[in-house]
Amino acid sequence: MESLSTEREDITEVEYRQVRLERVILVGLWTQGTLEQAEDSLRELAALAETAGSTVLDGLIQKRDLPDTATYLGSGKARELRDLVAAHHADTVIVDSELAPSQRRALEDIVDAKVIDRTALILDIFAQHAKSKEGKAQVELAQLEYLLPRLRGWGESMSRQAGGRVAGGEGIGSRGPGETKIELDRRRIRQRMAKLRKDIKNMEPARKTRRASRTKNRIPAVVVVGYTNAGKSSLMNVLTDAGVLVENVLFATLDPTVRRAYTADGREYTITDTVGFVRHLPTQLVEAFRSTLEEVGQADVLVHVVDASHHDPVGQIEAVHDVLADVEGASEVPELIVLSKADIADPIDIAVLQARYPNSVVVSAVTGEGIDELREQIDALLPRPSILVKVVIPFDRGDLVCRIHEDGEIFSETYTEHGTELHANITEEIVGLLVEAGILERAEQPS
Secondary structure: OOOOOOOOOOOOOOOOHHHHOOOOEEEEEEEOOOHHHHHHHHHHHHHHHHHOEEEEEEEEEEEEEOHHHHHOOOOHHHHHHHHHHHHHHHEEEEEOOOOHHHHHHHHHHHOOOOEEEEHHHHHHHHHOOOHHHHHHHHHHHHHHHHHHHHHHOHHHHHHHHOOHHHHHHOOOOOOOOOHHHHHHHHHHHHHHHHHHHHHHHHHHHHHHHHHHHHHHHOOOOEEEEOOOOOOOOHHHHHHHOOOOOOOOOOOOOOOOOEEEEOOOOOOOEEEEOOOEEEEEEEEEEHHHHHHHHHHHHHOOEEEEEOOOOOHHHHHHHHHHHHHHOOOHHHHOEEEEEEEOOOOOOOOOHHHHHHHHHOOOOEEOOOOOOOHHHHHHHHHHHOOOOOOEEEEEOOOHHHHHHHHHHOOOOOEEEEEEEOEEEEEEEEEEHHHHHHHHOOOOOOHHOOO
């Protein structure tokens, strides 16, 4: 049998995205609310740990008014945790909070096992699932921001000196008295963070270009938001046949997925699947995934997917609203609450939620229940072309007829000897195209 990985390594040698969480014990504090709420939070932590690829062996909750400033848990409970780790031969302890560096070190000294907090766990999951170049860069930046104040060396690594070319990264002219290894690691991390910020900033123009293209073409945008594992990707697959990854794990989707969709009358819109939200989302991740959140602020409609089968759907809705409150423009976007997983949810729970959120739609991506109603609701909320015109378009300008079909709202279409006569609502951009083609005179433009 291989020895368990309870021996601590120099954390400066380990990237958090490569932390292996295998056999774990969960720890939480009950500082406010009810015991059930504290247990709910620990259950969510267990789901996160399993998503990271670990096996949850046991959990521990302590009732305290405030965390212990030294070891997070009280001294007695910390010793109880140590015995629990030894009894289960656990590799890792995961704490349902963000630990100060000193708390983590002190708790590790007591339990003699690696201690990971909630933030490090979520970072690990994000690193496993990020696929795009931008997503990976954002995750790495968040990891480094988290890791920098938590560098720690053991033994001789704290006093090793590295001078000259190694310390400065250059040769003659840069030599100095030398640096300890931990100082060198800090400087390397800061250099890497600066490069990542520059890379991410360089990626912004491409993202803005894509968004500007959709805005220029007046393509309405729907953004799907919701708590992690609420069923967003499954719903998006039903609406668009997008083929988005669907797994029964938290944070299966990390990179924004944009697909085209169409209303019943043929109007085109885009629909974007976003990363799931979670309670107490680490600050580093809110910043790192600003690109996803920007999509939310630029949307025409927010489709807020809620797992109706969850034991606390209202709490999840409020957690999403807490995150969206910090996103510029999100509060002005119309929101449609979608109660998903109707096939496994209790009908009484659904009725209670519908009473609380009267304009919500009940759906099931498995059975197809409510999907048609959802399409109709999205159609009703999407912005419509508002300029009424009656024009005759020559037969050789079929491209304009096609454009009006795509982005306009046609009331009648007839064919005359001079071309196609359309009575329709159109956008300002199409008005400009008609004027440019000499089909509509400026004086004829509707107000």
